[in-house]
Amino acid sequence: MNSDKITKIVLFSVSFIILIVAGGMVFSLVGGAIPAFKTFGLGFITSTHWDPTHGQEEYGALPFIAGTLITSFLALLISFPLSFATSLFLGEYYRNTRVAKILGTMVDLLAGIPSIVYGLWGFYVLRPFLISIGFENQGFGVLTSSLVLAIMIIPYATSLSSEIISMVPNDLKEAAYSLGSTRYEVILHVTVPAARSGIFAGYILAFGRALGETMAVTMLIGNRNIIPNSLFSTGNTMASVIANQFGEASGLKLSALISIGLLLFVITGIVNWIGKLIIKKMS
Amino acid sequence: MKSIITVLVLAVLFSSCQNSAKKKSTGENVSLTAAGATFPLPFYNLVFKNYSESKGIQVTYGGIGSGGGIRSLTDKVVDFGATDAYLDDAKMAEMPAPIVHIPTCLGAVVIAYNLTGIDELKLSNELLEKIFLGEITNWNDAKIAANNPGVKFPDQKIMFVHRSDGSGTTQIFSDYMTKISKNWADKVGTGKSLNWPIGMGAKGNPGVIGMISQAEGAIGYVGSEFAFAQKTQMAKVQNSNGEYVLPTMASISAAAKGDIPDDTRIMLTNSSDPESYPISGFTWIILYKEQAYSDRSFAQAEATVKLLDWLVSPEAQAEAPNVNYAPLTDDAAAKAKAILRTVTYEGKTILN
Numbered sequence: 001m002n003s004d005k006i007t008k009i010v011l012f013s014v015s016f017i018i019l020i021v022a023g024g025m026v027f028s029l030v031g032g033a034i035p036a037f038k039t040f041g042l043g044f045i046t047s048t049h050w051d052p053t054h055g056q057e058e059y060g061a062l063p064f065i066a067g068t069l070i071t072s073f074l075a076l077l078i079s080f081p082l083s084f085a086t087s088l089f090l091g092e093y094y095r096n097t098r099v100a101k102i103l104g105t106m107v108d109l110l111a112g113i114p115s116i117v118y119g120l121w122g123f124y125v126l127r128p129f130l131i132s133i134g135f136e137n138q139g140f141g142v143l144t145s146s147l148v149l150a151i152m153i154i155p156y157a158t159s160l161s162s163e164i165i166s167m168v169p170n171d172l173k174e175a176a177y178s179l180g181s182t183r184y185e186v187i188l189h190v191t192v193p194a195a196r197s198g199i200f201a202g203y204i205l206a207f208g209r210a211l212g213e214t215m216a217v218t219m220l221i222g223n224r225n226i227i228p229n230s231l232f233s234t235g236n237t238m239a240s241v242i243a244n245q246f247g248e249a250s251g252l253k254l255s256a257l258i259s260i261g262l263l264l265f266v267i268t269g270i271v272n273w274i275g276k277l278i279i280k281k282m283s
Numbered sequence: 284m285k286s287i288i289t290v291l292v293l294a295v296l297f298s299s300c301q302n303s304a305k306k307k308s309t310g311e312n313v314s315l316t317a318a319g320a321t322f323p324l325p326f327y328n329l330v331f332k333n334y335s336e337s338k339g340i341q342v343t344y345g346g347i348g349s350g351g352g353i354r355s356l357t358d359k360v361v362d363f364g365a366t367d368a369y370l371d372d373a374k375m376a377e378m379p380a381p382i383v384h385i386p387t388c389l390g391a392v393v394i395a396y397n398l399t400g401i402d403e404l405k406l407s408n409e410l411l412e413k414i415f416l417g418e419i420t421n422w423n424d425a426k427i428a429a430n431n432p433g434v435k436f437p438d439q440k441i442m443f444v445h446r447s448d449g450s451g452t453t454q455i456f457s458d459y460m461t462k463i464s465k466n467w468a469d470k471v472g473t474g475k476s477l478n479w480p481i482g483m484g485a486k487g488n489p490g491v492i493g494m495i496s497q498a499e500g501a502i503g504y505v506g507s508e509f510a511f512a513q514k515t516q517m518a519k520v521q522n523s524n525g526e527y528v529l530p531t532m533a534s535i536s537a538a539a540k541g542d543i544p545d546d547t548r549i550m551l552t553n554s555s556d557p558e559s560y561p562i563s564g565f566t567w568i569i570l571y572k573e574q575a576y577s578d579r580s581f582a583q584a585e586a587t588v589k590l591l592d593w594l595v596s597p598e599a600q601a602e603a604p605n606v607n608y609a610p611l612t613d614d615a616a617a618k619a620k621a622i623l624r625t626v627t628y629e630g631k632t633i634l635n
Contacts, residue, residue: 052475056472137440218447248349248450
């Protein structure tokens with residue numbers, strides 16, 4: 001057997017394993033979710049009532065879906081100015097300089113910090129700070145979680161966008177300069193439009209990351225099974241309720257939690273799909 | 284390529300043979316595996332380590348939660364399980380074979396709070412109900428002051444912290460609340476996780492303690508082993524005799540002084556003993572009554588029962604207070620020993 005053939009077989013079998021794992025996940029999620037959907041029907045998605053008390057069990061996932069979407073969207077909103085400015089700094093203004101290299105490494109480092117550390121930082125540093133400036137009265141809730149989430153997703157958005165921005169062809173930019181454009185005009189009318197689909201992809205990636213984040217959010221959101229009605233309200237997210245309740249769950253409750261996992265899977269899928277559609281339209 | 288696969292297959296077969304050979308071998312190297320409740324984990328870690336040092340029998344205990352312990356025993360992947368809530372008759376019937384409960388020590392649920400300068404807080408049953416149902420929302424409420432003459436309470440919102448994860452601690456707490464409050468029983472009920480009317484959730488005892496210690500005006504419930512180790516502010520709770528009792532080793536043990544059924548399956552909350560702290564409870568180890576199952580050797584079964592017999596003996600019980608658990612009363616220990624003497628291997632009792 002020649003090495004070419006062996007490589008082919010190895011590559012094929014490895015990719016096949018990934019296919020099996022992903023398929024197996026969907027299969028077991030759907031299988032586990034059936035009892036909950038059979039009992040509650042579509043009401044499982046639209047109901048806000050979550051009552052694990054024995055004998056009157058009733059599960060509705062809406063508070064968690066709302067909590068996940070609200071915190072993730074807020075995080076994206078908060079992180080946008082920060083990561084957009086950083087990516088311009090890294091990819092355009094200070095491209096290939098030592099400053100950019102150091103800053104770029106720092107940004108990547110942010111991605112490597114375990115989420116429990118972000119949670120602790122939010123708990124012991126950010127939360128007391130928010131209270132001390134009078135922004136919050138108890139500090140647990142949507143705003144605190146979103147702020148920490150925003151910092152957590154900065155590296156995902158920044159790395160990809162700065163890479164794409166730095167790849168915009170010099171010819172384009174030089175042409176604009178030769179027509180008398182200022183640097184600001186070049187960025188606004190040449191660089192960003194040329195790189196927009198890549199930048200957008202970075203934010204989709206960051207949003208997906210925020211959707212699935214568990215530990216840091218659990219520590220900060222207050223874990224109340226209600227739909228948050230303000231920035232300062234407590235709430236709960238899909239990933240957080242699974243992490244909290246899975247250990248002691250059985251029967252219908254276990255199925256409800258698996259269903260939430262399935263819904264999270266579907267939501268992430270939809271977000272990626274919409275993202276791809278938009279990217280296609282842009283480029 | 285073919286030869287690589289052959290080698291791999293042989294290796295897998297060989298190692299699996301070794302595994303099963305190990306399991307069937309009797310005698311010297313018996314090791315025990317167990318899993319379950321996290322509440323007694325520090326106690327079990329300590330005594331099991333002592334036991335393996337003196338008797339040479341390795342005991343591995345995984346703190347995976349009471350539910351996980353019951354599931355592991357159902358799947359027969361452990362020698363024994365551990366749980367903070369006993370299995371009721373319906374759950375016993377769901378097990379593949381009859382099981383027995385062995386109480387190993389007592390713990391309590393402590394009402395921890397954070398109010399600077401207030402070292403004594405007496406909570407009547409009525410106050411507990413009103414605070415935890417959200418009917419009293421500020422520490423300067425007249426009802427709290429009336430119950431604590433001489434204490435000046437601040438104008439501070441009450442922040443209730445409960446467990447966000449399913450837990451035996453919540454089970455004991457809610458069982459007590461259900462016993463003392465009709466309103467609680469109607470609105471919330473008993474369980475490992477509940478539909479909380481107010482408050483915010485934190486994960487695990489460390490999470491709850493952390494949140495309470497961070498927020499002035501917070502109140503919540505935590506396992507006694509954590510509260511004692513962290514030396515938090517603890518409230519005196521009114522027991523069924525009307526006495527206000529602080530949770531201590533003695534007052535927790537006292538909860539087991541009343542009548543205990545022979546199978547030891549009882550919630551000790553709201554005990555009738557006048558000295559008892561009312562939110563106390565046993566933690567149990569559960570095992571199959573017939574130990575000959577899934578290829579288990581007699582040595583394995585004997586080691587299991589002997590370990591548990593030692594666990595309820597005075598020698599092991601004396602270690603409990605060192606890690607903040609209350610030891611069994613003599614009566615409870617005697618009942619545990621009697622139960623262990625009903626455990627059989629192929630129909631014959633193991634201990635005499």
